[in-house]
Amino acid sequence: MNKDVQSVFEQLIGLPIEERRRQLDAACRDNDALRREVETLLAAHDAAPAFLNAPTASFPSAMAVESPIREKPGTRIGPYKLLQVIGEGGFGVVFMAEQETPVRRRVALKIIKLGMDTRQVIARFEAERQALALMDHPHIARVFDGGATNSPSPSKSEGGEEGKLSPSPFKGEGRGEGSGGSLPAGRPYFVMEYVKGDPITQFADARKLSIRERLELFGQVCSAVQHAHTKGIIHRDIKPRNVLTSMVDGKPFARVIDFGIAKATGSPLTDKTLFTEHRQLIGTPEYMSPEQAEGSPDIDTRADVYALGVLLYELLTGATPFDAKRLRSAAFAEMQRIIRDEEPLAPSVRVTRLRADAPLSEPRPLGSGLSTEPRPSGSGLPSDPRPDLSEPRPLDSGSEIHDPSAKQPLPDGRGSEMQPLPHGRGSEKQPLPSGSRPGHAPFSVAFTPQGRGSDSAATIAHHRRTDAATLLRTLRGELDWIVMKALDKDRARRYETPNQLADDVRRHLSGEPIIAAPPNAVYRLRKFVRKHKTGVVAASAVAAALLLGIAGTTWQWRAAIYYSNQLQDNARVMAAALSDTLDAANGAATIEGDSLLPNSEFTRFSKEQFKDEGITMGRRSDGQREFWVGQFEWRDNRDPNFSRTMIVYLGRQALTAIHESRERAKALEAVNTQLRVQNDLAISTLIDLRLHNRTVYSLSLVV
Amino acid sequence: MQPGTRKLDVSTLLLDPQLSPRERAECLLPLVYDELRAIARVRMAAERRDHTLDATALVHEAYLRLIGDRDIPWAGRGHFYVAAAEAMRRILIDHARAANRVKRGGGRARLSLLDVADVSELAEVIQEDSSEMMRFDEAFRRLEGESPDAADVVRLRLFAGLSVQLTADALGVSTATVDRRWAFARAWLYRRLKNDG
Known part of the structure; x- marks a missing residue:
């Protein structure tokens, strides 16, 4: 019956009024209920021309x-x-x-x-x-x-x-x-x-450019972006696919494309009515600065500096600071949070985390690599390597690398995957994380899983004509700092201009001192303490209690043997890193005439210890320190329970150490040669505790 | 949640010929719902308090996040929009429940349900008096009981913001049919809302 109401209504609705009446009479001869239903509906229809009449109005195209x-x-x-x-x-x-x-x-x-x-x-x-x-x-x-x-x-x-x-x-x-x-x-x-060339990262891998060559190439990109900045243009979408590279006169030559496009196609966020306002937020998340991810309308040249930092990161490590796959599979808010809050691993730490067992693989030959990709949304536009085109500019001397069909040796035989164009969603196999998502318009998001992260350290190193250990040594220290400075969440702490970044890279290459410094320890500690206030206070209390116990048994545990060299080393390095931090904090406090860390009995005691043992606390190698602080932060970011666990762990470690010390002291009192080692353990335990204790004081400074 | 798998799930679901439309909707709905809610939450947090939910924009954004530019035939996308529309309807209800705001006193609302022209105005009404969503939803569900076909059209046109053409494509009917069902649904809802209020 209701179906009838609907069908009669639908039959009548398009008709003129008189026609309606006639048809209505015909449709419901003696069915008064039906007639009433239909009549009231028609009346409602006519009475409410505005009701729900524009459901798609806010849906522009x-x-x-x-x-x-x-x-x-x-x-x-x-x-x-x-x-x-x-x-x-x-x-x-x-x-x-x-x-x-x-x-x-x-x-x-x-x-x-x-x-x-x-x-x-x-x-x-x-x-x-x-x-x-x-x-x-x-x-x-x-x-x-x-x-x-x-x-x-x-x-x-x-x-x-x-x-x-x-x-x-x-x-x-x-x-x-x-x-x-x-x-x-x-x-x-x-x-x-029209520019020929390949995305810079892909080019660098295919050509096996060394770290030095990569850095020099990167300098070209910086100078281009700097030039644009001086002309008042912010790129907003720097990524490998927008930096096309080819060989010119036997040298790698990079060209940045798409200037001005991102701005034209993105919309100002202030314009609330624009649908693109929503899309603006999703660009190429791997290269997006925190302020862009936030959707801030206030984007300046430092967003480009950030993207350059990501590009450099990728050139050095073969991976982007945040895993592309993870970012893309994350829900929107999670993606924003990662970009905004998570500290990426330093490049040297990143390469140590690469899978060790992956087989050595050759970089994909340039031409074929490109053509198996879905042509990424124009961002990589003129990168087409088609062979039969006449050279548009004499500059393009590197045509041999553009020609996929030409006798380029394809080491892994993947040349056959070459496909004419897009629908091949072959990018899953593509080793490059970059640019598979078109960047200007968030809408072009191509959720392409990335394979790059799974390259082994050996492969990454191989592409850079070096071995994993050398690569690690090369990255550690200055290059880490340079990259991390460019990637700072707070844009005021980044390099101010692409030039500054390039200058630091150049200084690194020529062995001059660089501007970038290891991440400021005080700053990082502050962040940590703020985040884990309760935990730190608790740990410090535990530490204080332990200290009282320890004092009585000092002579005993001095004679103990450390059960694990590994653990000992870890503890020492971490202790040293934290010690540096606290020294810096203390120093700062002293300078402010506000020393809250009195040179206590305990401090003097530990200093004596270090002197005796010839241990200079706080003078650990930068690499070790970086590594441990990086570890610490990395874990802390991923696992909300980490710091709690860590604090408990440290406490337990101290107890275990003391306990073991006592046990072993009885058995090994005579082993004099091992005293030194034992002492180290004692000291590191002590230092851990001391540090936690001092952190309590620092709390009052920073919180 | 496995990173990377969700995306795959959605397009696989849409393309799987084995699934009946009903099964497909059942599998899709929670995925789309989660995504939409995540996006909506950010929007609501980022915007000012008087923000009106741009439901259609959200639906579309969810579409791109979940499907991207994959080549999914229209039939498949239609399923997505059906699920998204339903998800959006539920989100509005959730939102209204959470807001639990009932207008007191004499001040007349700027808009009443009967003036609502699109989903963002609907959201505006709900913003002022969240019980209105319940009222609207009650009417909607009654309509669904009377004529599921017409309710489908309301879902797609109102909650997913699809055009007549796309609604027709998604439901596999002609645009004229959509127009007629839409007219019926509007009249029916209007009568209902007018009489019960």
Whole structure:
């Protein structure tokens, strides 16, 4: 019966009033209930023209994502004739195109496929155009032009409502149509210098560039970004796919592409009505600075410095600071949290964590590697290695590496995976974590699992023409510090400019002292203590209690034997690191005339100990210190229980040590030669405890 | 949760020919719901208090996070939107329950349920008086009892913000049918809300 109500209603609703009445009479001759139902519904329908009449009003053209790009090779857009597709992704399609007037040249033409407000994109692009035109740098690919295609907007062809590209929340579908007419007809497109080359990280691996060569290449990127900054342009989407590299005159030559595009296609977050406001937040998360991840509208040149830091990290270690896979599978809020809060491992620590058992694998040959990828959304646009194209610029001397079909030896035989274009979602096999997600528009997110992280340290080292141990030594210390400074969560603590970063890299290469320093111990301790206030206080109390007990048995445990060299070393290094930290904290406090750490009896006692034993506390090697502090923080970030466990562990370790000491002292009193070792244990235990104790004092300083 | 697997799950689910639409919806719903809620939470926290939930934007964002630019035929995407629409409806209900805000005293609301034109206005009404969501939901469920077809159209058009065309694609019917069902559902809901209030 209700079905009848509905069907009668639906039958009548499209009809003129008189016609309705007649049909209603016909439909429910003697069924008064049905008639009443239908009549009240019709009345409701007529009475409420506004009710739920614009359910998609706030949905500007988002569905354009779904529709294919209609432009094909041969299509003419303005003065450009499309030649062939050289890249494609969720974000858009990149064509190689030929410009005929005013000059004849090859260009890369990127058509934005996402449902963006064409008018706004173009307006933003126009606003930046003057500045873009002023950029003139050998390592920057120029952006020539931007506009709207003539093809009808896909959204319009899908039905009236989608035609509403405008962000303003129209009420009433009719009005949407009206304003749709005033919008540019097509999609936004950008015309850029056509650049051949491969993503920088891929290039560096395929060419097996050494660390030094990589650093020199990285310097080119910094100088390009610096140049743009001085012209007032922030890139906002620096990543390997936007840094195309090829051999020029026998030397690696990097060019940064897509300047100005991210800004034009991203939308200001202040514009609440824009759907893209939401997408803005998701870019290329691995390269996104914390402030970008937060969705802050206040993005400055230091966001680029951060991305450069990520790029350098990847060039050095073969991995991004945060695992791409993890970031992409994380829910949105989790992803933001990781970028904002988690301290990445220092590069040297990162390479030690790589799988040791992975087989040595050859880097994927450049040409084939690229073509198995889904053309990443235009971000890697002019990277097309197609062989049959004439060289657009004499610069491209490295054509042999672009030619996948040419007799390039493919060590692993993967050349056969080469596919013409995108649908091959082959990137799962792709060793590069970079850029598989198109960056400008968050919407182009390609959730591509990354395989890079599974490379073994040996493979990573092999790609850098070195061995794992040497690589570790090379990275440890200065390079760690440089990278970590660029990656600081707080942009005020990063390098201020790409140049500063490049200068520090150069200074490192030439053996001069660098600006970057090991992460400030006081700062890090402060963060730690703040985070674990209760735990630290508790641990310190335990430590204090233990100390009282220890005092009585000092002579005894001095004679004890340490049961594990490993444990001993760990304890010492950690103790040293913490000791440094506390010394620094203490020093700072003293300078402020606020010394809360009196030179207690206990402190003097331990100093005596160190002197006797020739141990200079706080003078551990930077590498060891870094390693342990890094370990500590790494664990702390991942495991909320870690610090609690750690504190308990330290306490237990002290007890075990004392206990064991007593046991063994009885048995081994005579073993004089081992006294030194025993003493070390005692000292490290003591130091641990001392440190915890001092932390209590520090608390009052920092909290 | 295994990193990386969830993404895979969604597209696999959508593409698996073995699954009936019902099974598919059952598997999809929790995934989509979780994702939507995570995104919504960030939005709500980040925005000002008077923020109105842009449900359609959220649905779409969830779509991209869960599916990305994978090539999923429309039939499959339709299933996604059906699940997302249902998830969004539940989120609004959760939201209303949590808010538990009932307008007191004489001040007239800026909007009543009967003035609501789209889901963000619906959210606005709920913001002021969360009991309104219950009222709306009650009406919606009654409509579902009367005509599941019409309720489906409401789900997709209102809660997932799909156009007539896409709703038709998702349900596998003509646009004219969607138009008619939509008109029916609007009239039905309006009558119900007017009479019970």
